[in-house]
Amino acid sequence: MSAPNCLRCLVRPSAGIPVASVPRARAPLANLAPITAARSAPFSTTAANAKAKASSQKEAASARGGKKLQLGKFKKKDRTADKGRPPLPGERKAYRKRITLSNDNAIPVPWLTDLGPTDLAASENVAKVKSLPEELQDQLRASEAFKPTQRWGMFRKPAVLVRKETVDLANQMQDSANKKQMLRLVVTGDKVAGKSMMVLQAMAHAFLNDWIVIHLPEAQDLTTACTEYAPIPGTDPVQYMQPVYVLKLIQALRRANEKVLSKTYTTQAHPQLPQNIGANTPLLTLANLAKEPDNAWAVFQALWNELTAKGANRPPVLLSLDGLAHAMRLSDYRSPAFELIHSHDLSLLRLFANTLGGGVQFPGGGAVVAATSRNNAPRAPSMELALAQREAEQRLRAANNNNNSAPGDIEVPQKDPFFRGYDERVEAVLRSVQVLRVGGLDKLEARALMEYWAASGMLRATVDERTVTEKWALAGNGVVGEMERASLMTMRV
Amino acid sequence: MPPRLNIWSACRALSLRTRAFAQGPPPAAPALLARRGLADNTTSRSLDSNNSSALPPSMLPGSSQPPAYTSKENEEALNQLKMIEYGLNPLDPSVEGHKFGLPELPLPSQKHAKHRYDSVVSQVTRLLMQDGKLAKAQRDMAIILNYLRTSPPPRLDPSRPLLPGAPPAHHLPLDPALYLALAIDSVAPLVKLRGFKGLAGGGKSLEVPVPLRARQRRRMAFMWILDVVRKKKSKGSGRTMFPHRVAEEIVAVVEGRSSVWDKRTQVHKLGTANRANLTHQGVKGMI
Known part of the structure; x- marks a missing residue:
């Protein structure tokens, strides 16, 4: 005979406890203890949690150090790493992202010549490989134009292939600088087609011709909530500054453009800065004021005002950015109301977007160049649509100018009326930009590049029509990154 | 004995007639043909007579008439006949009937899909492979080879000699496959110890050194x-770290810093110590 209640512990049998499976009289007390504890105060979990934690700690402490039961047939191998100094925070990433610009094992190429100021705009240089002079290397490195995914580290010195698109871009830049206008251009194209390299070549052209270059190496650094941000007081709608990033940007700007900035002078006084900066001070001095994040934004604003001052005598300015899709969406930052902040409300990107949209005019003219990315790009439907539209419009215009092809078969893509994800601010910015599509190399360019690789000793093959065509075809009709993969990054070297 | 009757002898008989068609100076042959063809045709004869010049039109300067037989196949056939006349074989299988010609035989090993990589490289790639992911192993191997060719030339250690006949150290980075093969072959053991169960007495196994083949080594x-x-x-x-560590170890092997050398020495020592076991009664004839 069993009593309705357990006589030892006085717990009522309920659905929570599997009473039927265990003979009540023999149910071990230890099993029941936590249950009683949990039941004692159903609306407070604190005591129970504390107790559970304490008991688990006690178990861990009293784990036996002796013989353990080996269940598997095979022993686990002891793979203890050698004990050394653990890497500091950020050290491993720095090792991954380090950029090497030369390889002393590579054979120096005798016919390689340095880039001159007019070389990138000269059409006779198409399909030639040119090396970057030392000073330019330092400037590009300071402004972070080189990327770890590019294969600079395989050759004796950094060199670039001059392509048709390069000459086109450099000529457009030069034209706009001569007319003191702004070239507003977006570089787009397939994966590893050389979009970032096109931006690098634009920067090289600018540096060689004494322009001022402001380069934002990755738009994602600004919008993925990785750097500090703060609202700017007195702005409506509220804008946000990113002081740490801006400080880094000013320092890079100063290092890369030292020569030009020291020859350019301020036109107005800047009493809002703590240091008294009067008119006719070199811009370099102004840039030097940014020593800590606190005043970085104020200094940047002063610099920007100087660069855009109307009627001043200024060199042309190149403003460039890589990874445009990140700058054309809602950022990952939150406002105090916990709403996502639009990228164009981050003040630095706002300046960039204004310039790209045509709202800012530099007195000496210049260019704003943005490159899209295909690997690391969030979905930005408005941007994709706008770029496709601009490209179709350009083709239409070209067809009308030539009068030789039927423009009827070129259709400008339209918005999907049933899709809600479009962004008006992005559309406004990209309403009148130019689009430069970077495609595959042609055979002549491919051959020039492969001859350079072979002369450097990195491609151990005869470069003839057959090899060039083979690699060109393997690389999806000359996509340059794929050509590298097919001929430099193989097991067959 | 009658001459052999085959198609070639027939062709040789034909060659007398084709001599006129042979591609000598271009205008001559068509002129002959045109004249002969025109002989049957009255209308063209009158045309010919109307012509003020005595020469056929094809021989006149400036007028280049296409020859009557300008079909590609025809020309080819005529060429073949001409070759037969010179005693050559016109139907060379390496030229005829193939759009791109025949490959040279024996095929170079790199043309074979399964042997396209260096033998050491492909063996090692498969040893790098985990979970059957060959493509990943191949990418890793490419990274290893690239590391080898961008790292500075190794400083060799005279106390750890590499294979005799190895190229000088500064040649190695530009031929990374050779670099890898040299490192592996230099530390490869010559023998392994094989245990013969129960032969040593007391249930112990008898360790006998046996030689290894190159691939095993x-x-x-x-x-x-x-x-x-x-x-x-x-x-x-990141994902390049494993291949980087492998490459660093390979450089360490060539420079004589690696602990793999000690393993090799140890195996060789054991092999030398146990070589007397090769004459054991139970082992004789087993190896």
Whole structure:
């Protein structure tokens, strides 16, 4: 005979406890203890949690150090790493992202010549490989134009292939600088087609011709909530500054453009800065004021005002950015109301977007160049649509100018009326930009590049029509990154 | 004995007639043909007579008439006949009937899909492979080879001699496959110890040194290298770190810093110590 209640512990049998499976009289007390504890105060979990934690700690402490039961047939191998100094925070990433610009094992190429100021705009240089002079290397490195995914580290010195698109871009830049206008251009194209390299070549052209270059190496650094941000007081709608990033940007700007900035002078006084900066001070001095994040934004604003001052005598300015899709969406930052902040409300990107949209005019003219990315790009439907539209419009215009092809078969893509994800601010910015599509190399360019690789000793093959065509075809009709993969990054070297 | 009757002899008979068609100076042959063709045709004869010049039109300067037989196949056939006349074989199988010609035989090993990589490289790649992911192993191998060719030339250690006949150290980075093969072959053991159960008495096994084939030696050496690599800590992060560690270890092997050399010495020592076991009664004839 069993009593309705357990006589030892006085717990009522309920659905929570599997009473039927265990003979009540023999149910071990230890099993029941936590249950009683949990039941004692159903609306407070604190005591129970504390107790559970304490008991688990006690178990861990009293784990036996002796013989353990080996269940598997095979022993686990002891793979203890050698004990050394653990890497500091950020050290491993720095090792991954380090950029090497030369390889002393590579054979120096005798016919390689340095880039001159007019070389990138000269059409006779198409399909030639040119090396970057030392000073330019330092400037590009300071402004972070080189990327770890590019294969600079395989050759004796950094060199670039001059392509048709390069000459086109450099000529457009030069034209706009001569007319003191702004070239507003977006570089787009397939994966590893050389979009970032096109931006690098634009920067090289600018540096060689004494322009001022402001380069934002990755738009994602600004919008993925990785750097500090703060609202700017007195702005409506509220804008946000990113002081740490801006400080880094000013320092890079100063290092890369030292020569030009020291020859350019301020036109107005800047009493809002703590240091008294009067008119006719070199811009370099102004840039030097940014020593800590606190005043970085104020200094940047002063610099920007100087660069855009109307009627001043200024060199042309190149403003460039890589990874445009990140700058054309809602950022990952939150406002105090916990709403996502639009990228164009981050003040630095706002300046960039204004310039790209045509709202800012530099007195000496210049260019704003943005490159899209295909690997690391969030979905930005408005941007994709706008770029496709601009490209179709350009083709239409070209067809009308030539009068030789039927423009009827070129259709400008339209918005999907049933899709809600479009962004008006992005559309406004990209309403009148130019689009430069970077495609595959042609055979002549491919051959020039492969001859350079072979002369450097990195491609151990005869470069003839057959090899060039083979690699060109393997690389999806000359996509340059794929050509590298097919001929430099193989097991067959 | 009658002459052999085959198609070639027939062709040789034909050749007398084709001599006129042969591609000598271009205008001559068509002129002949045109004249002969025109002889049957009255209308063209009148045309010919109307012509003020006595020469046929094709021989006149400036007028280039296409020859009557300008079909590609016809021309080819005529060429073949001409070759037969000179005693050559016109139907050379390496030229005829193939759009791109025949490949040269024997095929170079790199043309074979399964042997397109260097033999050491492909063996080692498969040893690097985990979970059957060959493509990943191949990418890793490419990274290893690239590391070898961008790292400075190794400083050789005279106390750890590499294979005799190895190229000088500064040649190695530009031929990374050779670099890898040299490192592996230099630390590869010559023998392994094989245990014969119960022969040593008291249930102990008798260790007998047995020689290894080249492929086995390479496998053993690379597995030792991998053992060391797996216990190493990587300097950076990301997917290139494992191949970087392997490459660093290979450089260490060539420079004589690696602990793999000790393993090799140890195996060789044991082999030398146990070589007397080769004459054991139970072992004789088994190896």
